[in-house]
Amino acid sequence: MSTAATDTVGIDRLADHIRGEVVRPDHPDYDDARSVWNGSIDRYPTAVVRCADIEDIRQGLAFARTNDLPVAVRGGGHNVAGFGTCDDGIVLDLRRLNQVTVDPARRVATAGPGTIGAEFDEATQAHGLATTMGVMSTTGVAGLTLGGGIGWLQRAYGLTCDSLLAAEVLTADGELVRASEQDDPELLWGLKGGGGNLGIVTSFEFALHEVGPDVLCGLTAWSADDTADVLRHLRDIGPTLPDEITPIVICRTAPPAPFLPEEVHGQPIVAVAGCYAGPIAEGEEVLAGLRGFGNPVGDAFAVRPYTAFQRMFDASWDPGFQNHWKAEYLAHLDEDAIEVFARYAVGHTSPLSDFKIGMMGGAIARVGETATACPHRDAPFVLNINTRWEDPEESARHVAHTRRLFEEAQEASAGGVYVNFLGDEGADRVRHAYGEDTFARLQALKRRWDPDNVFRLNQNIPPVADRAGTSAHGVTPG
Numbered sequence: 227m228s229t230a231a232t233d234t235v236g237i238d239r240l241a242d243h244i245r246g247e248v249v250r251p252d253h254p255d256y257d258d259a260r261s262v263w264n265g266s267i268d269r270y271p272t273a274v275v276r277c278a279d280i281e282d283i284r285q286g287l288a289f290a291r292t293n294d295l296p297v298a299v300r301g302g303g304h305n306v307a308g309f310g311t312c313d314d315g316i317v318l319d320l321r322r323l324n325q326v327t328v329d330p331a332r333r334v335a336t337a338g339p340g341t342i343g344a345e346f347d348e349a350t351q352a353h354g355l356a357t358t359m360g361v362m363s364t365t366g367v368a369g370l371t372l373g374g375g376i377g378w379l380q381r382a383y384g385l386t387c388d389s390l391l392a393a394e395v396l397t398a399d400g401e402l403v404r405a406s407e408q409d410d411p412e413l414l415w416g417l418k419g420g421g422g423n424l425g426i427v428t429s430f431e432f433a434l435h436e437v438g439p440d441v442l443c444g445l446t447a448w449s450a451d452d453t454a455d456v457l458r459h460l461r462d463i464g465p466t467l468p469d470e471i472t473p474i475v476i477c478r479t480a481p482p483a484p485f486l487p488e489e490v491h492g493q494p495i496v497a498v499a500g501c502y503a504g505p506i507a508e509g510e511e512v513l514a515g516l517r518g519f520g521n522p523v524g525d526a527f528a529v530r531p532y533t534a535f536q537r538m539f540d541a542s543w544d545p546g547f548q549n550h551w552k553a554e555y556l557a558h559l560d561e562d563a564i565e566v567f568a569r570y571a572v573g574h575t576s577p578l579s580d581f582k583i584g585m586m587g588g589a590i591a592r593v594g595e596t597a598t599a600c601p602h603r604d605a606p607f608v609l610n611i612n613t614r615w616e617d618p619e620e621s622a623r624h625v626a627h628t629r630r631l632f633e634e635a636q637e638a639s640a641g642g643v644y645v646n647f648l649g650d651e652g653a654d655r656v657r658h659a660y661g662e663d664t665f666a667r668l669q670a671l672k673r674r675w676d677p678d679n680v681f682r683l684n685q686n687i688p689p690v691a692d693r694a695g696t697s698a699h700g701v702t703p704g
């Protein structure tokens with residue numbers, strides 16, 4: 227454990243002046259407060275400020291700046307690189323700021339920076355409305371939106387950031403500004419993909435779309451021996467599928483789920499999951515081709531509340547486990563790529579791991595390549611390798627396996643990576659996520675809003691030329 231030389235008097239004063247709570251190492255909640263979703267991250271901040279309002283955020287930020295301490299901003303705490311915590315710095319934990327208000331007439335929702343997907347969906351679905359959230363309901367709306375936002379509604383309504391209408395932002399200088407098409411379109415552009423680089427978003431305003439409340443949704447599973455055929459099938463029928471469906475292929479070990487026969491439990495499977503964001507009868511017809519293919523070992527498609535589908539995969543993704551992730555946009559699923567995925571689909575090193583291939587296109591591709599700071603709009607697929615395991619002693623084996631799959635999948639790379647699936651992989655990979663033009667435009671915004679790089683615990687856009695190969699936490703890039 228590293229310890230900070232702490233300005234104890236200053237921290238006492240901060241604790242006295244805020245409505246929320248300051249959690250220091252001697253607090254009984256400290257271990258809980260310092261931890262994030264990824265159990266591989268073990269950091270010891272000087273203090274975690276559980277903010278109760280914007281003034282708390284401002285004071286916490288000012289304290290960190292005055293004492294020259296690093297600042298970690300935490301929404302849902304899901305970032306796999308662990309940017310929601312830090313060593314010897316101040317964590318601004320915004321989780322308590324989770325209010326969502328909905329204006330059904332205007333079809334607009336306003337969400338606090340600590341909102342998670344489940345809370346957003348609950349509030350908006352009360353009016354039969356939704357915006358693309360992540361594929362699990364526990365991810366923070368803040369980090370999800372600021373990095374782009376992939377989810378089950380993406381081909382119908384775009385990435386989460388595509389529905390972002392406006393945001394209130396606390397700048398590095400403690401000023402509250404508004405970003406919108408009217409107020410500051412360039413800042414709004416940067417918030418749609420640029421991560422937490424430009425300031426602390428204190429409120430998000432989203433356009434909403436009609437969804438559900440009941441939808442046809444679920445997954446069909448086959449033996450992992452059928453992976454090549456399933457991928458070929460998806461590749462071939464993909465272009466004929468309407469935007470209402472976003473199929474995601476999941477290669478994993480079968481859980482003891484009731485829709486799977488017992489002999490399949492613990493065996494590798496390949497599944498295609500999705501949710502039809504349109505009339506149920508239409509969905510039945512469209513999905514017949516996807517679900518009826520080959521010899522499935524189980525089918526869990528059903529009409530359910532959209533909010534239930536959003537929670538369907540949560541149980542497999544509890545916090546606290548070890549994680550190593552690698553990701554890349556894919557340009558195609560050619561026979562070489564299919565051979566690689568089929569081989570790895572039967573060779574997981576941990577029953578907790580999976581890798582997913584999500585279908586892009588639809589509304590995502592209709593947004594121009596430079597219209598947001600989240601590029602790679604033409605990539606037809608996104609690969610996300612989510613290796614998870616329990617015992618930290620076994621890390622080397624799982625990390626090596628992940629890297630091998632990632633390397634072998636490179637032949638299908640579309641030449642970029644989705645920034646929210648990046649680990650702490652160094653400056654070159656951040657550039658890979660944005661591409662040179664978007665990176666340069668974000669760098670100009672960074673110079674305007676955060677010239678001292680106060681907000682650097684993120685996939686960092688340095689205001690000036692970066693040192694290639696370094697990572698935000700100074701660890702060896704993965």
Ligand SMILES: Cc1cc2nc3c(=O)[nH]c(=O)nc-3n(C[C@H](O)[C@H](O)[C@H](O)COP(=O)(O)OP(=O)(O)OC[C@H]3O[C@@H](n4cnc5c(N)ncnc54)[C@H](O)[C@@H]3O)c2cc1C
Nearest residue numbers: 301302303304305309310339360361366368369376422427
């Ligand atoms: C189980 C799991 C499932 C996931 N599923 C998906 C998915 O379906 N689709 C997808 O696109 N991604 C997904 N992700 C990735 C996820 O989008 C990113 O990890 C994202 O960064 C998480 O946001 P957060 O608020 O939960 O995380 P945090 O760790 O709290 O924050 C992430 C980053 O955003 C910054 N940040 C947070 N709040 C603010 C704010 N208010 N203002 C400015 N900066 C802020 C932080 O500083 C940090 O750099 C998933 C991650 C996990 C662990």
